[in-house]
Amino acid sequence: MRIILALWIALLGVGAAQAEPPHYDVAARFDPAGILDADVTITLSEAQAEKAFLLSQRFTLRPMALPKGVTMTVEPSDTPMPALNKYVFRFARPDAAPVKLRFRYAGPILTENDSGNKPLRPEGYELFIDHMWFPVGADVQTRFTVDATIDGLAADLVVVAQGEVTRTPTGVRIKRDFIDIDLPMVAMRGLERAEAHGVEFYSRDLSTRLSGWYVKHAEGAARYFEAMYGPLPRKVRMAQVWRERSMGYARTAYTVLSEAGRNTADVTEVSPARYVAHEVGHAWWMLASPLTDDFWLVESAAEYMSMRYVEHAFGAEELAKNIAAKREATVKAGPVMGHGRPDRLQLYGKGPLLLVDLEHRIGRPAMDRLMIAMAKEPVHTTSIFLGHLTRIAGADAARAFETALHT
Numbered sequence: 324m325r326i327i328l329a330l331w332i333a334l335l336g337v338g339a340a341q342a343e344p345p346h347y348d349v350a351a352r353f354d355p356a357g358i359l360d361a362d363v364t365i366t367l368s369e370a371q372a373e374k375a376f377l378l379s380q381r382f383t384l385r386p387m388a389l390p391k392g393v394t395m396t397v398e399p400s401d402t403p404m405p406a407l408n409k410y411v412f413r414f415a416r417p418d419a420a421p422v423k424l425r426f427r428y429a430g431p432i433l434t435e436n437d438s439g440n441k442p443l444r445p446e447g448y449e450l451f452i453d454h455m456w457f458p459v460g461a462d463v464q465t466r467f468t469v470d471a472t473i474d475g476l477a478a479d480l481v482v483v484a485q486g487e488v489t490r491t492p493t494g495v496r497i498k499r500d501f502i503d504i505d506l507p508m509v510a511m512r513g514l515e516r517a518e519a520h521g522v523e524f525y526s527r528d529l530s531t532r533l534s535g536w537y538v539k540h541a542e543g544a545a546r547y548f549e550a551m552y553g554p555l556p557r558k559v560r561m562a563q564v565w566r567e568r569s570m571g572y573a574r575t576a577y578t579v580l581s582e583a584g585r586n587t588a589d590v591t592e593v594s595p596a597r598y599v600a601h602e603v604g605h606a607w608w609m610l611a612s613p614l615t616d617d618f619w620l621v622e623s624a625a626e627y628m629s630m631r632y633v634e635h636a637f638g639a640e641e642l643a644k645n646i647a648a649k650r651e652a653t654v655k656a657g658p659v660m661g662h663g664r665p666d667r668l669q670l671y672g673k674g675p676l677l678l679v680d681l682e683h684r685i686g687r688p689a690m691d692r693l694m695i696a697m698a699k700e701p702v703h704t705t706s707i708f709l710g711h712l713t714r715i716a717g718a719d720a721a722r723a724f725e726t727a728l729h730t
């Protein structure tokens with residue numbers, strides 16, 4: 324009997340560890356002047372004592388009806404973006420899950436803190452986490468499923484989003500049953516759609532050289548990475564937008580690319596190829612915290628994989644050129660780790676070079692085993708990476724790599 328009881332308790336433990344992820348029910352409306360009116364209910368199924376969310380200060384929150392045993396305090400926050408409010412909820416009875424938190428708020432969708440990506444432009448909307456337009460878990464790592472109804476979208480806007488996307492005459496319904504940290508959406512006039520292996524691609528002009536390269540190398544990179552990691556879990560929906568900032572970003576099964584700096588006659592094929600391969604690489608490399616040292620496991624790893632793809636598609640000489648450029652750019656870059664989130668140069672220059680050096684030290688077969696083992700981990704931290712490295716290539720290699728990260 325005692326054994327059966329122990330087993331029963333163990334099973335309960337497993338059940339508790341696999342609680343449902345947070346779920347967002349979103350009803351949002353945009354008016355033509357760019358005012359957002361939102362009603363977001365967050366269901367938390369996992370027991371916790373405290374949970375905090377960030378929302379931009381440009382939104383006015385209506386008084387919240389808190390569930391029994393829940394209290395809330397508000398404080399200003401400038402992390403990871405300026406001008407945020409941090410809503411901290413405390414749960415007197417953490418075991419009383421699930422709990423529903425309902426945020427109702429309104430305010431302008433435009434913000435000066437948009438990291439150079441205007442959320443509303445003449446061609447339509449580009450929304451993602453940087454706009455802090457929905458309550459974002461303060462760890463910026465809270466992954467959730469979502470049912471969203473977004474209204475106030477003109478009929479000629481083509482919507483690109485994650486999951487099941489249903490256009491209505493005045494808006495869109497998004498049903499996403501897989502988890503992610505963001506609720507990203509592009510809704511723009513004149514987007515055309517193309518399909519290839521691993522990718523569903525949207526652009527205002529599919530006939531440009533740049534669009535062609537993006538589709539070709541999204542597919543090429545997907546096939547190259549799949550040979551290593553196994554099938555892409557989901558086809559990547561990819562929107563090419565036009566704005567001054569050249570930054571792109573990837574979420575689960577979703578990527579935004581920019582035309583900027585690449586839609587000129589002098590651009591060679593390898594540049595957009597490396598860029599799109601980096602974004603496809605995030606399908607396996609996106610699980611480390613963006614607020615910590617460990618973020619190199621997102622950006623440096625995706626960049627390293629894109630360099631591998633460049634070598635595969637364009638040859639060793641092109642890769643050597645890229646490595647030389649990165650070495651030159653990072654001569655004065657500080658250590659990747661030891662000071663919180665690494666900077667741009669450390670993430671995209673120095674970190675990938677350390678991975679290239681590691682590959683030269685332990686050999687490509689061991690490097691591949693390491694990357695494959697790590698990609699299977701549900702959470703990415705440096706210590707988990709070093710654990711795999713120790714197992715695969717020995718303690719000396721792991722120590723040397725850890726030292727390099729801190730040098």
Ligand SMILES: [Zn+2]
Nearest residue numbers: 601605622625
């Ligand atoms: Zn990236």
